[in-house]
Every structure is written in C-alpha cells, then in structure tokens.
Amino acid sequence: MSQTNGHHYGYYPGCSVGSTARAYEIANHAIAGKLGLTFEEVEDWNCCGATEYFSLNSIPAYSLVARNLSLAADQGIVDLAVPCSACFLNLHKTDKYMGKFEDLGEKVNQALAAGGLHYDPGTMKIRHLLDVIVEDIGFDAVAEQVSQPLKGLRVAPYYGCLIVRPDSDAGYNPEYPTHLDKLLQVLGATVVDFPLKAHCCGGHMTQISEDVAYELIRRLLANASEYQADAIVTICPMCQLNLDAYQPQVNRMFGTSFNLPVLFFTQVMGLAFGVSEKDVGIGIEIVSAKDALSKIGQEEEPAERKPKRRDKKALPMPPSLS
Amino acid sequence: MPGNSSGSSFFERVMAATPGGDSLRTCLQCGTCGGSCPSGPDMDATPRKLFAMIAANMEEDVLVSNTPWYCVSCYYCTVRCPQEIPITDLMYTLKRMAVQRGHYSKEAHATLSNSFVGFVEQNGRAFEFGLMTRYHLAHHPLKSMNMGGLGFQMMQKGRLSISPERIKNMPQLTAILNEAKRIAAQEV
Amino acid sequence: MSEEKVGVYICHCGHNIAGTVDVEALSEWAGNLPNVAVARDYQFMCSSLGQELVEKDIKEKGLTRVVVAACSPHMHEPTFRKACERAGLNPYLFEMANIREHASWVHPDDKEAATDKAAAIISGAVSRALELEPLEPFIAEIKEPTLIVGGGIAGITAALEIANSGHQVYLVEREPSIGGHMAMFDKTFPTLDCAACILTPKMFDVGNHPNIHLLTYSEVEQVDGYVGNFTVRVRKKARQIDTELCTGCGDCWERCPAKVVDQVFEAGLGYRTAVYRPFPQAVPKYPVIDRDACIYYQKGTCKACEKFCPTGAISFDQEDEFVVLNVGNIILATGFDLFDGRRIPQYGYGRLANVFTNLEFERMSNASGPTNGKMVLRDGVTQPETVAIIHCVGSRDKNYNSHCSAVCCMASLKFAHLVKEKTDAEVYSFYIDMRTSAKNYEEFYHRLMEEGVHFVRGRVAEVTDAARQPGEEGKLIVQAEDTLIGKQRRIPVDMVILMAGLEPRHDAVEVSHQFGIGCSEAGFFTERHPKLDPVATMSDGVFIAGTCQGPKDIPDSVGQGAAAAARVLTLIGQGEVEIEPIRASIDEERCSGCRICNNLCPYGAIDFLADLGVSRVNPALCKGCGTCVAACPSQVIEGQHYTFDSLMSQIEGILYDVRPNGERVGYEPVPAK
Secondary structure: OOOOOOEEEEEOOOOHHHOOOHHHHHHHHHHHHHOOEEEEEOOOOOOOOOOOHHHHOHHHHHHHHHHHHHHHHHOOOOEEEEOOHHHHHHHHHHHHHHHHOHHHHHHHHHHHHOOOOOOOOOOOEEEEHHHHHHHHHHHHHHHHHOOOOOOOOEEEEEOOOOOOOOOOOOOOOOOOOOHHHHHHHHOOOEEOOOOOOOOOOOOOHHHHOHHHHHHHHHHHHHHHHHOOOOEEEEOOHHHHHHHHHOHHHHHHHHOOOOOOOEEEHHHHHHHHOOOOOHHHOOOOOOOOOHHHHOOOOOOOOOOOOOOOOOOOOOOOOOOOOO | OOOOOOOOOHHHHHHHOOOOHHHHHHOOOOOHHHHHOOOHHHOOOOHHHHHHHHHOOOHHHHHHOOHHHHOOOOOHHHHHOOOOOOHHHHHHHHHHHHHHOOOOOOOHHHHHHHHHHHHHHHHOOOOHHHHHHHHHHHHOHHHHHHHHHHHHHHHHOOOOOOOOOOOOOHHHHHHHHHHHHHHHHHHO | OOOOOEEEEEEOOOHHHHOOOOHHHHHHHHOOOOOEEEEEEEOOOOOHHHHHHHHHHHHHHOOOEEEEEEOOHHHHHHHHHHHHHHOOOOHHHEEEEEOHHHHHOOOOOOHHHHHHHHHHHHHHHHHHHHHOOOOOOEEEEOOOOEEEEOOOHHHHHHHHHHHHOOOOEEEEOOOOOOOOHHHHOOEEOOOOEEHHHHHHHHHHHHHHOOOEEEEOOEEEEEEEEEOOEEEEEEEEOOOOEOOOOOOOOOHHHHHOOOEEEEOOOOOOOEEEEOEEOOOOOOOOOOOEEOOOOOHHHHHOOOOHHHHHOOOOOEOOOOOOEEEEEEEOEEEEOOOEEEOOHHHOHHHOOOOOOOEEEHHHHHHHHOOOOOOOOOOOOOOOOOOOOEEEEEEEEOOOOOOOOOOOOOOHHHHHHHHHHHHHHHOOOEEEEEEOOOOOOOOOHHHHHHHHHHOOOEEEEOOEEEEEOOOOOOOOOOOEEEEEEEOOOOEEEEEEEOEEEEEEOEEEOOOHHHHHHHOOOOEOOOOOEOOOEOOOEOOEOOOOOEEEOHHHOOOOOHHHHHHHHHHHHHHHHHHHHHOEEEEOOOOEEEOOOOOOOOOHHHHHOOOOOEEEEOOOOEEEEOOOOOOOOOHHHHHOOOOOEEEOOEOHHHHHHHHHHHOOOEOOOOOEOOOOOOOOO
16 A cells, blocks of 8 residues: 555544444545545454453454454555544554553464464554544644635534543543644634533443433533533544434433534534535434534624633633643 | 463452553552542442452452443543553453353343344444344333334434444454454463 | 682671572682682671671781672772771772672572572672772862752751851852742641741841852852862853842832733732742842843833832843852752642643642732732632642652652641631542641641541542532532542532642753752652661762652751751861772873863863873862773773773673683582582
C-alpha cells in the first residue's frame, strides 16, 4: 500500500457502521473526498468483540482482535483509522498489551498461528478517526472546506469514554478533552462547554439494566439541555445509539421531554462542507435533527447565560491551562 | 500472566489473571474508583470494597457480587486511580472467574455476553437483531415486546438488519479462536 | 611481585552482609590472594573493636595496604581512613570494597551469586590497593561569609543564627521581598498564631542586621570553588528603582495605572500594579517595576510613577547588575512550588469558579489579602454556606506525585477552623488518611472534630456543576465514595478548597547541578544521610534546609534552617578543612596543547598556557571528576588516587577468575582442611 503520501489510511469500520451507525459510515465517506482522505478497508475484518468477549474469555478475546491487526499489517497498513471508539479501544489495547505483556503476546500469536497469521505489536498506529482529522488534516485544512458554516447551531460535543480512556497515544486529556470542541468551532458552530462531555452513555447497560442505563443517558441529556444545546455531536456509534434510540424510552421513564438530536461529527462536518443532508445520512436518526438543523444560518438567540460584566468585587479566575 | 499453582491464594490468582494486576497489592483503599463509578450506586460493593475482600481471600463473596457486572467499561476508575491499578481489567477478570465458577451463567449480564459472543463466533461479526431477539426473548419477554417498537423503527431506518453479515474466512477465525480457547483452558 | 602487605577485613554487618554472603569462607579465600598478609571477618568492622583490629594488624604485621569489604564508602571510608592514620598508615592507602549495596542487598535471594560477586569485588579492591599511592590532603581555609539562597522561613532562620554569632551572611532571594510562602499565610497550625506576627519581626531583623547582606530580586548565576572557598556570581535584577533615594512611600504604586493579577504573592487571587511592593511588611521596603506589565516598557509612554515620585527614585534605565561573592559555605533554602491544580481537570480548578487552591484560600483568609480576610466566593460577595476541602491533590498519586506532602492534613484542619470561625458554613473534609503526627497536632484534629467538621474518608472522584438531583442546582457537587460506609456520596457545596501538594521548584534540577548536589527523581535535594546527616549534602560546604529537601511544615523548616546554620558555624569555628587531594594533573611534557580538556572541564579548572603551548590544571578549582582524564586523546592527564594503573589493576582483579580463553571459573571456596 502506498502510504504517507497524501492522507491514505487503513480503515477498520467495525460492525456498527454497517447497521445502527449507518449514518456515520455514509458521512465518513462523504467528507473523506473533501479532505483528501482515502481509506483502504481491512479485508475480511471481523468483530472486535466489543466489551462482551473480554467478559468471558481473555486469550480468545485478544486473539479475535489480533486477527484484524494481523490482516491489516499484511495489507501493508501503517496508520489504521477507526471510527468507532469501542473498536479503537480494543484494537489499540490489544496492540499495546501484546507488546507490554510478553506472555500475552506469545499466547495470542500462538492462537493466530492456528489460522496461519502472526502480528508483531507496534507494527501499526491505531488511530481514532477524529484524531486523524484533527492531527493529520488539521483545523486549517478543515476550515478551508467550510462553505456553509454552522452558525446559529449550539452543539454539545460528546466524546464518551473510550476515545480518551484508559489511554490514547495522542495525549488527549482523559477527563476534559477539547479537540472535538475546537473542530466544531472551526465548523462555525457555537460549542457549549459540556461538563459531562467524557462521561459514560451506559454502554451495554441498556440491554442489562434499564434503571442504570437510562439514568446515565438522562444525566447527559439533562446536562446538554441545561446548556441549551440544539444537538449533541458524538464520535462513537454506541454513544449515538444510546442517546438517540433510547431517548424516547428515557423520556417515558422520567417523564421528561428531551428532544435532542444526536449526530456524528462527520455528519456535521459534511453539512458545513455543503454536502446535502441526505448524503451525510441525516434523516435516519430516531430523534429528528430537522428542527435543530433549521437553526443553521439564523441569528443565534442571545444565550441566557450571558457573561455578566466583570464585577469590580469579583476575584480573578486562574487562567486556563495550555 | 504466569500459570497458577493450585496452592496460590484467590488474591494471587486474580492478580495473575490480569495484565498489570500486581499493582492491586498497593491499593490505598482511597475509594477514587467507587466515587468515580457511574454505576457505583447500583453495585452491592464498591470496587474498593471488593478489592479489600479480594485481599482477604473472600473468594465466594467476591464472585457472587454483582459489582463486575455493573461495570460499564468507562475506565474512569482506571485513569483516576492514584496507584495506577488496572481496575476495569480486574473487573473483566472477575467476570470470567464468576462465569467459570458457574455464578451468573444464567443471569442477564452473562447471557448478553454469551449471546453476543455466540454470534461473533458464528459469523465473525456482531449481529444486533439476533442479539435483541435471542437475548431479550430469553430474559425479558415482556420487555422485548416493548423494545419491539424501537426495533421496528430501527429497521425502518435501515439501522437494523435481520440477517447477519458473515466474514469470508470463517474457518480461519474458528481455528484461531479454538486454539485460543485451548490455551486459555490450560491457564485456569 | 610487589612487596606490599595487604590486610583484608570482611564485615558481617550483622545479617546485612553475612545473611547473604558467606563471609567466613570469603575471608579464608581472601587470605590466599596475592600479597594478602592477613584476612579476617568480623561482626561489625565499624565498631571500635573492629577498627582496633585494623590498627593492631598495621602495627604488628606491618601492613602497607588495608582493604575493608563492607558497606558504601559514603558511609565508612572516612572511619577506616582515620583508623589507618591512627596506626601510622597513610589514609589514602586504604581501599573500601562495597559488598553490601553492591552484593548482599541487591542479590538477597541468591547467596551463591552474591558471594561470587563479593569475591570479585574484594579481589578488585586488593589489586587496586596495591597501586595506591600515599597522598596528603589539602588544607583549605574556610572563608568566613556564608551564602544563603532563599529567603523563606528556613533561610531567614539560618541567616539570623549565623549572623547573630558574629559572621557575615549574604542572603539571596529571587522575589522582591524575603518572607517566602510563610508570608502569604494567614494563621499557622496548630497554635493558630498569625503567620505575619511571628514572621515579620524576623524579616525586620534580617533587613537590619549589620552582618546580613540582603540581595533580593536576585538570582545565583554561577558557582565555582569548593568548601571554604566558593566564588558565586549573582545577578541583581534591575528593580528600576534607585534604592538610595527610595523611601518606600508608596506614591508610585498608588498612581500606577497598570494592574495585573498577582500570581506570586496573592496566588492569583488579587491584583497588583506594575510598580509594586508585594506586601506592606516587605523587606526591603523598596518596590520593583515589573517590566512585562509596565505601560512605559510596552508602549513607550506613561511614566506616572516617575512624575509622582517625590525623591526621583524611579530609574527606567537601570540594568541588571552582577555581584561576585566569595564565601566559605552555602545553604540552599529554595523552598517548594505548589502543585498546579489545573492538572487534575476532574476537580475543575480554572473552570469552575468556586474551586480554590490552598494558597488562594490563605490569601483570602488573610486580613491584608484581596478580600480583607472575608471568606467569599469568586464573585467577591457571597459567603459560602458549605465548604468542601479536598486532601491529597497531586500528592499520593502516581499520576502526579507519589509522595505525601506532609503539611496538607494539618493545613486542612486549620482551614476548617478558619471557615468555622469566620462563617457559619458546614465543612466537609475529604481525606484518605489523616496524618497529624507531631506535638499537639492530634489534639488539634480532635478540636476540629469537636467544632463539628464533617470528615469523610474517601478521595474525591470529581467536582462538577452538572446537577443530577434536587438540591444540586447551582452548587458544586463533590462526588466521592465514603469508604467507611462503602457508598458513593454526592455532597453539594458552595466552595471547594484543593489541598494542592508541595512539589520541588520547577528549576530544582538545574539548581542542583549548579551547586553540585544531588536531587531525587522528583527533584527534592538529597541529604548526605536521611537520618544522621539531614542538612548536609554530598558536596562539602553545601547544606540544604526547608522544603527544598522534602515537604515539611514550618517547625521542621525552622529546625533545619538552624541545623544548617550550626553545621556552617562548626566549619567556620574550625577555620580550615581537609580536602581530598584527588585532582587531575597534566603531564606537560607530553601535552599536545589540543585544548580539548579546557572546554570539557565542568569547573573551568583547566587553563591553557599559551607561552608553553600546554594545558595546566588549577588544583584549587579541580574537583577530581575525571572528565578530562577520559577525554585526553594523548592520555597524558592522570587523576590522582584514580590513576590509570590503579583502575586497570582493579579491573584485572575483578576478572581474577577468567581463563585465557575467556571462560569464567567463578568463586571457589578454599577446600576445608
């Protein structure tokens, strides 16, 4: 595979983008061309095991993931772009653990050998798609493509957990990342400083305990509403599914009336780049984005939380880091 | 993950079965994990308490605890732990041990994992529709009717396929997983 | 074969060595090494009986070299050198073999390997001993003045002790005033005396002492020399104030239109002007102009201060000056930096307005601080009704600092008391372990329990403004596991105080290099011995005191300041000191004059003699580090005591068991008779 020249990446789509997160896949490909990104899909990739396989058996779980790493490496892939946070975590973690814990690495390779495969940890850089766009493409190049700024749209950037935790090589803050915030600002959106931006969406708990999961979802929706967001923008299929598809259920359980569309970041990038709604997969969300998107281009209503003129008595705030 | 001698304590076995798990010895019992956990209020013991129980070799009590099953894998505990203990990974270890011991094998949490893994082992890909039907019909027949509404909506939007996708080289994946299971079986 | 007679003494060090290394067998084995006249093992060689053993053998058996195989030479080389000297043997003919740190302690689980390694170390030491030459120590005069770096409570204490005993002190302080962190505090635990009330008299004494030469707003740039005779170059940063003319009247800062947040003395909680005096009791009383904040320096106009100065003391043209000091001893009392609370985003500092640091709170509580001692939220008006104090912020945390910062538990109790005293607020104190181990500290803890503080055992997970349930709106919610209950709790509060930990100064590593002392991985300066020599360093004549050595509270800092002063006074009292004669020397006959060594010497001790075309080492500046010895392409520089021959024969000795084919035989005990 030709690499490093231009922006050519290996691509591991993951199971969700073919089904529940179909919109994500549509949008990813819609913006790729605009940014000069080309993707080479890992051939015959298999499921990363999500959070489930690790709960049952450790070596098979790592081996399941490692088959993908091995196939990708054989394809000559150096940088592997992954749009799904859970897939990103599993691929990244398996690569890291195989190198860090030799015994584990050996056992996984022993299992791979049964399928005629092998993987040397560290062969590839496993990257989340957001990281690729922010770091390799860069805000300037993104800004150049913006033809329909998202002016008037208030968005809550939602990272969820696994893109920044337990660790990413990219060095984003695991508690309060800001790279999605900055990207959305470049698109012209009004970005709210969303306190729960990296809190949990409930993951697979929607399937196991509604009490637990719906409360986690409610907190996120409530906090985003409190900050008067028109939409939540996320980078993870699981987060999108939980916040979008279960929103009506949450409203039913708590007697609330949240109506917050949840979009993928590449969808709103596409809109800002002038791609049609249909071509970035708008319309297949459960909570319709229609009303929210109609605000684009309109004068933003003055936010209620207008910063007060600094009171003479007020004490100075510490400057923010960075 | 060195092999286990049959004489080693529960505490030792939990650590040995977790990459980097040795740091559990240094737990300060500060409660950062329990304080950070989004599903902490629903656990019958906080992770911190569970670690004290593990150190005390209270094997039965630990393995019947619902704590690991309420872990949502958000990794807040892991990144915040002042002793850099891989807490989320320890939860996975405890789930595996509980299943092996026969605890939770019929409970919702483990069945979800089982159904999921079953589809992956069959097709190489996850299969949400199958998961919804198989798992929910088995556990929450009433709820699945309720969920049916959502499922229908998702299907209408083309977000839920009723037939699973399958990878091409299924025999290769099967061979790998079988070998991995054989290795794993030796370990325990 | 040489005529020398070597005595070898192998120490058991109780079980420290003998528990791992077979000392009896080794001593029998060592007796058969070439030139060894006597080999013994003994329980504690450092005991007076052990030393007498050496002395007796020197006298009776005519030993010409002595090897003691025991601990690190840092511990007992001086002990045995003195023993040799007492018995009439030149002390530099003594060699120490470290079989404790280098063998028994590092191989505790492998007795055979440890004994094998000890044998090689001893063999190397014996071979090296044969090549040693008698040396005479240099005698250095101790220059009377002392340099103290850092004008916090530790440095102030040391300065006054030395000055009061009649000796000269140069006190160098980076900031415009002395006083350090203590000057920022409101009260001090556990007695609750006002920090300023007990500190400012001492500051005044320092400022007016005839024996103390105060160099504030100054930094040490370069240090050369050795114990008794250091040459120190100090940069006196331009104050832009003529201190001969300034009366400290305050007209300048009252008229100054440029206001900036004071990140140093007010810990970011208050403002100061561009021309400023950090606080009213500052010593010296003169202000400085902060050029970065001054409108004149930025825009070229203003000069309001100059217009209003009644004595014409403003001097915009003033430039940095350099002072060269000649001192006999140095005390470093450079203090600590506060952990930056913004590094832990989940506590919200810098994002959530009503999260404060401990230093901000000190300033808030201080009657002369930005709020005149009123306890208020960031809006400057509202009094808090609930306050949470979070312990161990950046301390006891491998993600930041592993160490315990030692003062925060007590300071948090003090804060809780101050909150209770000045408001009706409820106080929640979140701790992992409550550490109150000094005189009257535990009693203070009990007092605060009686005052009704809610102590929650659990490290705080996060502070958030995201309300989840009724009662949380508009509050900061502190979320933690109450580990004594085993449940997660969310406690809504108005104000959060972070007990940010004590860190080494950001430039501690550079400073340690500058003064030739060691520092820990974290950056705290390393003492010569953690128990028995806590204020000395591995560099003779350089002492450390206060929090630059490790986190400690005011009483301990004062204790160390006084201790360091006592050590300096001892040296001044002696008047002179012996210095190791370990120096490099250049064989000028063979020196090619390439000058490579000139620039490599870290002490600038090598001069090039242009007329002769050769380099020469100045023994007064040389520290015997050996850099030039290794670098010389002609191999004509020799380090005394570490000569080429002695090092080569030590290596040969270590490889005593290697056959010509390269195979190692290993240690073989002498067969039992």
